[in-house]
Amino acid sequence: MSTQGDHRTVAPDDVEDHAAYAHRLRDRHPAAFDAVGLLARLVLGVVLVVAGALKMGNPVGAARAVQGYRVMPYDVATYVGYALPYAEIVLGVLLVVGLFTRIAAAIGGLLMLAFIIGISQAWARGLTIDCGCFGGGGQVAASQTKYPQEIARDVGLALCGAWLLWRPRSFASLDRALFRA
Amino acid sequence: MAKPPAKTPGKSPGKTPAKTPAKAASQPGVSARQAKIDAARKANKVGPNKIMIGSVVAVVAIIAVVAGVIINSQASKSAVSQGGKALPAGVTAMGRGWVENASVVKAGAPTVSIYEDFRCPICQSVEQAFGSSIQSLAEAGKIKLVYHFKTVIDSHDGSDNSQQAASNVLCAADAGVFWKYHDQLYANQPPEPGTFSNAQFTTFAKDSGLSGAKLTAFQSCATAGKYLNYVKSTDDASYKNGITGTPAIFLNGVPMNYSSFATADQQPDPAAFEKAVLSGKLTAAQTDQTLVKAKAKDVS
Structure with missing residues (x-):
């Protein structure tokens, strides 16, 4: 129904507010952007599921990995270590299937931000730990630390979260199937 | 295609339900009812409810x-x-170190505290380098030898094999063959990632010279995991005190840089090690600077 007459009724740029402009930008190339969204979902989601699964069955190790950062009190760190694998799997599964993408991505991204801060402070304080991101963790020899690689990887994952926070729409998501998002 | 003259709001064309003026004019009653149905349908949107699924x-x-x-x-x-x-002989509380040579230690002897894990490769290297020095000094009562068993490798692989090994060496100590069992654990240390088998634990006891009633007593101690909780407690206590890795050796509460006891060609130098231990003091170079903040306060 796009006729000349319709076209003239579209609001001119000077009254279009900032939010509407951002909205238009976000939806300029829906197919390409939806594909990026799918990729971001799968990368962050699969990494979270794998990271959680590898920590299963070793509660002491998971607790030690968190204790190794020496940020939280010993007992708090123990319970955070117990909870983390399950939280990662729940978030990861939500992202992989694309259900409540925006909130799952926001929490996943914040988790990555927390990891980046944790690893950075360990590096700055001269601790020699493995990040324990995929099981393992705790004290390692100084030559075995991989802080720059670990931070770079988590920054990449945080960016996946940030993209989905900005534009949660993507291909092949339950959000779309159920709520036509 | 005729454009309807309706005053459709410009931004959402075509979203309004079919409400053609022709229909409205001919059948006003039906149209009103239809509008109500449409409104109701819109209110309880057909399809999944986002809030419910979200909850x-x-x-x-x-x-x-x-x-x-x-x-x-x-x-x-x-x-x-x-x-x-169970607590090992002479230990008064969970988390405290176990004095290996309490019966022979001489008054004023320096305290050597060792934090070790029987599956830790560097512990094995240190054992090969200085183990016999430590053993002879302890047996002569020239040092007070305190062990704190740790389970670092268990937290890597999720097993409890280091914990079992430490509990079993205490069972062997009950039978009077601590050193023989201790040496066999290190001599047969499984390469990472690997575990001691239960059969091995029994073989070590036999090869330590246990037989008959003593072997039976060892077996039941090992099977019951008599000291598993104690070993867990020393690992936790030392971790809280900042001793997170193994091996760690403290001389009178000062962390030792054991790799400083080396000859010019980088071989271990047990003579230098013994001399420093007997003096009870470590120079700055002999001190492990990374552990100076760790508290060896659970030294019993």
């Missing part, structure tokens, strides 16, 4: 994480509660 997902997620915490804390508890809660 269900949130509840399931919270239950999963809480259940996970409970499962994990039960699992890590049962790993030790299956075992006994």
Whole structure:
């Protein structure tokens, strides 16, 4: 129904507010952007599921990995270590299937931000730990630390979260199937 | 295609339900009813309810994480509660070190505290370098030798094999063959990632010279995991005091840089090690600077 007459009724740029402009930008190339969204979902989601699964069955190790950062009190760190694998799997599964993408991505991204801060402070304080991101963790020899690689990887994952926070729409998501998002 | 003259709001064309003026004019009653039905349909949107699904997902997620915490804390508890809660001879409380040579130690002898894990490769290297020095000084009572068993490798692989090995060496100590069992654990240390088998634990006891009633007593001690809780307690206590890795050796509470006791060609120098230990003092170069903040306060 796009006729000349319709076209003239579209609001001119000077009254279009900032939010509407951002909205238009976000939806300029829906197919390409939806594909990026799918990729971001799968990368962050699969990494979270794998990271959680590898920590299963070793509660002491998971607790030690968190204790190794020496940020939280010993007992708090123990319970955070117990909870983390399950939280990662729940978030990861939500992202992989694309259900409540925006909130799952926001929490996943914040988790990555927390990891980046944790690893950075360990590096700055001269601790020699493995990040324990995929099981393992705790004290390692100084030559075995991989802080720059670990931070770079988590920054990449945080960016996946940030993209989905900005534009949660993507291909092949339950959000779309159920709520036509 | 005729454009309807209706005053459709410009931004959402075509979204309004079919409400052609022709129909409205000919059948006003039906149209009003239809509009109501449409309105009702719009209100309880056909299809899944986002708030309901969201609540269900949130509840399931919270239950999963809480259940996970409970499962994990039960699992890590049962790993030790299956075992006994016995304290080794002379130890007054959980978390304290065990004095290996309490019966022979001479007054004023320097205290050597060793934090070790029988599956840790560097512990094995240190044992090969200085183990016989430590043993002879301890047997002569020239040092007070305190062991703190740790389970660092267990936290890497999720097993309780280091914990078992340490509990079993205390069972061997009960039978009077601590050193023989200790040496066999290191001589037969499984390469990472590997574990001692139960058959090996028994063989070590036999090869330490145990037989008959003594072997039976060792076996039941090992099977019951008599000291598993104690070993867990020394690992936790030392971790809280900043001794997170193994091996660690403290001389009168000062962390030792054991690799400083080396000859010019980088071979271990037991003579220099013994000399420093007997003096009871470490120079700055002989001190492990990374551990100076660690508290060896659980030295008994």
